[in-house]
Amino acid sequence: MSDLSRRERMKRAPVAMPERAPDVRRTDFEEVNDGYTPEMAVAEAERCLFCARPTCVTGCPVGVDILEFVRLVGAGEFLEAADVIAADNSMPAVCGRVCPQETQCEGACVLAKKGKPIHIGHLERFVADHARNLGSTVPTPAARTGKRVAVVGSGPAGIACAGDLVGAGHEVTVFEALHELGGVLAYGIPEFRLPKAIVAAEIDRLRKRGVEFETNAVIGMVDTVDDLLTVEGFDAVFLGVGAGLPRFLDIPGENLIGVYSASEFLTRVNLMRAYSGESDTPLIDVQGKSVVVFGAGNTAMDAARTAVRLGGAPVRIAYRRSPDEIPARNEEVAHAEAEGVVLTTLVAPTELTGDEDGRLTGVRLQRMRLGESDTDGRRRPEPKPGEFIDVEVDVAIIAIGNMPNPLLLRATPDLDRTERETVVADVDTGLTSKPGVFAGGDIVTGGATVIMAMGAGRRAARAIDEFLRTETARRS
Ligand SMILES: Cc1cc2nc3c(=O)[nH]c(=O)nc-3n(C[C@H](O)[C@H](O)[C@H](O)COP(=O)(O)OP(=O)(O)OC[C@H]3O[C@@H](n4cnc5c(N)ncnc54)[C@H](O)[C@@H]3O)c2cc1C
Incomplete structure (x- = not known):
């Protein structure tokens, strides 16, 4: 110092x-x-x-x-x-x-x-x-315990959990529904904010440490969580399947051609490598088109800035609260504005309109004002009666949040869940209502942050390690 x-x-x-x-x-x-x-x-x-x-x-x-x-x-x-x-x-x-x-x-x-x-x-x-x-070293493997753990989902929660479990000497297999590993880090957050090579290096490090990865493996479709524990013989399961199901606005016109969820838009750009200029798959064409993004979280900023890079003009963010309530990171908002994204606040879409071919042509935005504080401390937006703005748009991207995908949960009926369809799990251990099954990350908290998902994965890894060692001691 x-x-x-x-x-x-x-x-x-x-x-x-x-x-x-x-x-x-x-x-x-x-x-x-x-x-x-x-x-x-x-x-x-x-x-x-x-x-x-x-x-x-x-x-x-x-x-x-x-x-x-x-x-x-x-x-x-x-x-x-x-x-x-x-x-x-x-x-x-x-x-x-x-x-x-x-x-x-x-x-x-x-x-x-x-x-x-x-x-x-x-x-x-x-x-x-x-x-x-400098080429960081791979830690020396711990003595093998002979125990096998299935980690479902390869986002930050799954990666962090897998890393600590393999470090404790357990055999770990990560099952990932998509063909690419990394969860939102790979298919959500764009290259200009988080280069794919950084996520790939992290996965590669886990591979070198002995973690096995199975992609295109949707647990709950062919194999269920019960199959993993019984047929496949895993000793414990960690669920880190995130909250990848987009929420929609529930207003007229959402089915028009040209209306997308931010998940679909960003996944197409990220996983079809539009960012590298090498994509040979049809992409969402925004070149020279007027784009509106609904929402103002990190996902909305990512979608708007991606639309700018794909040639959208103008690209507008429509947010129902004031700039003070914007939930995205400050840096992302500043970067978005510097790159030409127009922020329109205190407006909420009430209707998307289209032409006779079913293509989006415009959006009606209701002007809003802020009322009393909500349970989360932010002031609640309220409509200003009779005040609307009509804006011509070709592409609308909905980025108002995600919820858990019900597929795995439907196939695991004995897993306790909340009204919001998130899994009930102990905060300190990730233990769920199902013996041998732990969970962490967005599937438990709903959409949150990378570090929170990672922290939950690590806490669950510690609890799984203890569970496996106690089981072994009990049986011997
Ligand atoms: C566009 C976007 C931008 C964001 N920006 C930020 C940011 O700047 N900072 C920040 O801290 N957070 C950000 N977040 C939030 C953050 O990325 C998430 O909170 C975090 O990724 C959650 O991690 P997770 O491991 O729980 O889930 P995820 O990252 O969602 O990973 C879950 C994985 O499980 C897989 N899966 C789902 N179902 C199954 C199944 N049945 N079988 C097998 N695999 C399955 C999914 O394909 C996915 O790969 C952002 C989110 C989005 C969408």
């Missing part, structure tokens, strides 16, 4: 993340942020006040020892910093890029009060990329 005084540290300006110019990046799918250089990382780490009671650590859902890793970055000990993060976070290169730091670690930083929190996410990304570029 350098010998700067507290006053000097506080006076220093935050080190901005270098990013590609908006007019260049809006024409391709390459990553927007360039990442810190080592000098930038050290300079940013040197701003840390090293609080006696680090609130940033409390703000991190998986409790990464942020104070220590930032101290090591400041001292130029980047690989040691990577080890500190790895103790609690198995995907720092992903989390450094996509975590909502402003509501977590950075939001809790004492410097946030002055609007200058330490850029913990940028530092985490730097450290993770640095370690990966």
Whole structure:
């Protein structure tokens, strides 16, 4: 740690993340942020006040020892910093890029009060990329236990769970419904925000550690959870199947040609490699078309920015609350606006209109105002009677949230679930109502965040390990 005084540290300006110019990046799918250089990382780490009671650590859902890793970055000990993060976070290169730091670690930083929190996410990304570029080592495998675990779903919850289970010496097979691994990290979040190579490197590392992957394996279709436990002989099952079923608006015109869910739109672009220019599969054509995206979460920002890159013009986000309530990460909103996305707030769609061929031609938006606070603390949007705007649009993308896909749950009737069709599981262990079956991530919480899914996967891995060891002890 350098010998700067507290006053000097506080006076220093935050080190901005270098990013590609908006007019260049809006024409391709390459990553927007360039990442810190080592000098930038050290300079940013040197701003840390090293609080006696680090609130940033409390703000991190998986409790990464942020104070220590930032101290090591400041001292130029980047690989040691990577080890500190790895103790609690198995995907720092992903989390450094996509975590909502402003509501977590950075939001809790004492410097946030002055609007200058330490850029913990940028530092985490730097450290993770640095370690990966040097070719991080694969841990020595633990002694084999002879126990077999099936992990259903290869999103952050499944990946984190599989990593810790194989580390504990269990045999792990991941079953993934799609042909590509990584869950939302692969098919949802676009290349310009999270390069596919980073997710692929994480999967590759798991493969080298002995995890087996079966793609195109939809559990609940041919094999059920019961089959995994009985016919296939797995000793435990972890369900990390996410919440991938899109919600719709339930307004007239949703079946018109040109109306898509954000899931379909982003999945087509991501899994059919539109971002690489190599796709030979028909894509959603937005070139030169007027696009509207409903919603203002990360998914909506991703869909709008993807539409910009595919040539949509203009691309508008229509959101029913005010800018203060926008749930997307601050950075994504700023990037979207810089790339030309138009934010229209306090409006809600009431009707989609089309021509005689059934093609979308327009949307009627009702003007809204904010009323009393909702149960989640955000002010509830209320219609302004008789105030509408009619907008001509060719493509509409619905990004108002997702819920769990019922397929696996229908095939597992003895699994307790909530009214929202999420699985009931213990917060600390992921244990469900079905013996030997654990769950975590969006399937339990509903749509949440990568780090929360990952944390749940890791907690479940610990509980599964204990369950398997207790079972063995009981039988011997
Ligand atoms: C477009 C988009 C952008 C987002 N941006 C951010 C962000 O910036 N920051 C952030 O923190 N969070 C973000 N999120 C939320 C975050 O990605 C999720 O909370 C997280 O991925 C949940 O992880 P999971 O492992 O529970 O599920 P998922 O990532 O959804 O993975 C579940 C996997 O299970 C598979 N599966 C489903 N059913 C079956 C079955 N029956 N058999 C086998 N496999 C099955 C699915 O194909 C999928 O691969 C975003 C979400 C979306 C959709």
